[in-house]
Amino acid sequence: MRHDAQGPDLDPKETAARPLSGIRSVPLPKATLSDATASLVVFLVAVPLSLGIAVASGAPLIAGIIAAVVGGIVAGAVGGSAVQVSGPAAGLTIIVADLVLTYGWRVTCFITLLAGVVQLALGAFRIARAALAISPAVIHGMLAGVGLTIALAQLHVILGGAPQSSALDNIAELPGQIADNHTAAVAVGLITIAIMFLWGRLPGIGRLRLSRVPAALVAVVAATAAATAGGWNLERVQLPDSLADAWSGPALPAPDQIHGVVVAVAAVAMVASVESLLCAIAVDGMHDGRRARLDRELIGQGAANTVSGALGGLPVAGVIVRSTANVRAGARTPLSAILHGVWILVFVALFAEFVELIPMAALAGLLVFIGIQMVNLTHVRDLRRHHESSIYLVTLASVVLLGLLEGVLIGFGLAMAVSLHRLTRVTVLTEERDDRHHVVVRGSLTFLGVPRVTQVLRNVPPGAQVDLDLHVDFMDHAAFESIHAWRLDHERTGGTVDIDEVHENWYERRSMHAPPSGKTSPDGLARWWAPWGLRGYDHADSASGLLMTGAREYHASTAGRMRSLMSRLALAQHPRALFIACADSRVVPNLITASGPGDLFTLRNIGNLVPPKGSGDDSVGAAIEYAVTVLEVPSIVVCGHSHCGAMQALLDGAHEAPGDARLTQLQQWLGTGAAELARSDGEAPETPSPAAVRVLSQTNVVRQLENLLTYPAVRHQLEEGRLELTGLYYDLETAQVHVLDDQLGEFVPVPPDRIPGPRTAPRDRAEEHSPA
Template structure:
């Protein structure tokens, strides 16, 4: 369920019945059976077409589809991914068939499967994801263009040439020839493939429910058969014995090339399968893919497919997408689709043999063009990797698969090294001091540029050095530290501010100290604007916010996007955090929490209106109900703080009868805080004579206790607390010491949370804040019992 804290609350879905729960329920099995039939209808023509493009026996595509469905589905680690003959492997297979023959190609497939099994057993599946997606997508696009160019000749009634450049050169002459029947079949197939899913729904008929490939190939076959067009059709072996054409050993001088081919097939099949599995995970809400198990499943399928005389197997995104959209819930749909293919070919081989070869070729032309994804290209352009994509694409088309992948990978490595040298150094004078900002990665490659900028600083001046860097190696640290020591020895002053991580601070702790200077104060991302060099002078509020947004975009937005993309859609916050609206209290800072951790409600005085009170503000109650019933948070925290303006207003109203004009809404709201005053007996002068700060501290802490009691008036809260599903926690933040205090349920007092430096090692991770950022109860072990006020 989505954590829609800023959206419209939604009621949690009802629990499914036992019969429908999970993939083993009746509804789950029915959904898998229906999905398997849809995928079966898609897989048959695609498998035959890929076999045609690979130059392999047509039955090899059927064998690979059956084995990919049954073996990879049963052994693999993905819930709904469908495996079978993949278009991305056609160039490799076609070259192997031409060079070594079909039976040696089967041996390559078998050995590649064993390599995949070994890699999966060694649990290094994630290493395959280190290949740049730009290279992978460029490779697939190049394969798609190569397939389309080759099969376009078959559509025109001719034969494909040996390479993509040769196919391009031969294409004009091929178009000029007249191949009426073949062209007619191809045009019908392509038109239906492009247009079928664009047809509008008519009544209960939805074109999207019928696979376009089945409609296109079926229609072309029917027209060609009924019209008695003379076109080449599919030919299958007449018996099972004739169907088997398994692996054979190569000659002694071919083993070196076979070894390279095994590595190439294993690499391409593994990377394509794992990337497809991760992409498919985004389409469903079931169990996430187990990458090492999936790699073992692909290896087992390739081993069996090669032994039986089938094509190499990989996870395929087209069939997997059809499987998800058809409602598949478990690997059962993948396994069943393989069985349906086997039964169909065994019982209806004569129907398959009616399919015109130009129809399969046209299907491959369509698939090849769709493999060139403009969406991927646009996304890669935003990340400045479009050059890698295009280099790989044209390299595969013009030179070959391995050559194109090598070129793309080499360019990706060069660009990665270039980014390591990408450094921006800006310098400006500010009120008698020099402000230098460094953005980028500080490696030895960037030291010359940084050193040049530092040498331009005049001797004896005050320097503010802001390091907005994501990495600093030892050479860069030595350059900065040596310059700092020299500059401060000549009477200058250097304040170094590390905005993201303390690279310099960690290294300088083990190096010779620089000269002692008066600390400016570490201005971090959470510090006020003026501490980060943003002047309030001359800027209106919108200008300040825009300046802050620019700084966020420059240094944090990319990292934040990566964090948010990794959060699950159904992220459940750890706590409902009720805090004062005071701008000095920042809940995520004082709890070291991040996006998705806290569901925050802020108001004047961190107040909770009584349940059922007439004319009560409903915003807090609405947030409370949403957090407890929809998000099902395990904790509610009420956080007060020192020097609270709302508590000051309550005291002023009690003792000084302050001016009441223009404060009607505030007075109405602060009436919900009278309970804290009553508990302290403030009306009888219990706070009289105390210093103002101490009086405010006592009232703010008593107000937290009062709001916790008021939360228990809400039935939904009381029921969850009594059942043990929900805990209530009181918190107090001392602005003078910047320390957090937690309410001890046993003593009723606020106890300061000890930092890691204050605790024995065995207690450092068990008190205050847990290692995962969640709030935990404080205990008296290792914590000072000094009251905060």
């Protein structure tokens, strides 16, 4: 069930008589206005960045403008991301600079054009997701190496000199550049860097947040104003007098250059594709709109690079800085990216003289700051948790010292070596307790781990009682044969072997002689959701004992696999829904919604009640306000269930009759909803039946959804089109979930087309998940 926002004079009693309708979608004019506003913000960010990247690439300055215009209009119109912005990318500067130096600018344009054709083919064959197989440690290391290389090169421009041919030469020449006096250029560069660093940290003025104004724009404008006011003699941006003079189209390479050009095309296509796809996925995490269709996005990037190369522009890729600015400015559709390209074209065509006032040292300072920002320490900390920081550091150093392609290949090779090591790594732990030998094997058990496992098993004394726990996610035939042969030999000596498989039954499936496990059920973790009693635990044990037993099972089988997920969730929570459910022990919200940690912000109480605002109960209201205002959940769900004890008590009049003094608070709590619930159909039935409890439980869900509308925070989010309300009903006997249908006004089974598969999107994106 989904509600429209009600007016400011909302009366909860009045809403009961109104039809329940679907959530109101954002009107087109409102979305268009939001996109237009966001496009102006991105335009202001893109102009200085595009010029700076052209400088760092050794390309004509107009090439950066062409790429920004084409990236915005073509990639925005054709691509598959709702809010990603494309344009000249810092991650491609080293490749482009080397290509310009080796082949000249016009052949570089030809390479860009062909790289776009390659991307079009990759997108057409639906292999976009294959590009994501490259380790993020390699990608982040590559970008960090590119950032350091850019920063080292542009430091020379700030100091009034020229970049050298390699990062090592830039480092070697840097002391000499610092020793020379370049006062004006240094001042402009330092002004730019200082403003870039400090702008986002400045406090707001009244209701104006200075951080909303692009730092790049402020830095370049301030540096330009200082240089102009001071009359400093500096090298400045030079644009061609006309578009005809600006055009410098692609040219065919010489016969002896064909082999190198083929390699360059593959390099540009690979780096641009991976950077764009990773950016699209990262941007998806910043908004709640349509998810990116990666194959479509790759086609959009290919079309943009084809056009950009043909018009004499730089290679195009999805860029995170402009995309982030786009999302934060309120963009919702590709219209924002398209309009930002239009604004750039209009601005350069009409106000080129203002662009030519910008000192080159200001663009260099901008690039130095961006280059340093590309070395993201957050990535290093995250990779350390996964023991992949060595891949990052080796890739970074290789890119800086050897070059981009060499660094990526070295990083990719190291990532493959680390992955193979992990796949073949196996740990064996032994412990002797209560006259039994306990052996635990963890990891992937392949022939490479057989010697270590065999050595440990051979050290077990003959005739001993052995518990062998196989915590393995894979077992090949060689490993099975070695363990099975040892087991047969050990049992011949009078010993016993009790094998317990925690994950899949690799050993049991391969052996006709495997004895039944005496420690866990054959189903293993496949029945993790079952109650303790159905998993073989003794209900005669105390509750605390069962809890400790369950905790030990969790630590032995699940905690290790949860650690990576929980380490990320520990930093912040971003639940997708506030789930209000009954405290009944038979209702498990995460189980009936197939959700996991971090998905649901759960509020449970007797009868899943939501007292109207101002009724005297603050705990429920506090949870609602926190979920809606602070966590900004996009959905609130109220879930009732069959055989609800609270609804039965209301029908029995337990909230009114004098009763047990020990239950006074329970009676008061039930009384908060009694006025509307006890006589949902007029008079309460003389003999409450299960059918009456069912009707009351479902009516209860509708009433609590209406009570939610009495909270201003909920109503405000509904008016903004950023929240939906849904009613669910869980039938305990059939284990089926029902949803409140808006049009019918009754609960119906959840239809199959409303149950998406893992990580899928709505129907308009189903093509993304079909086999390639």
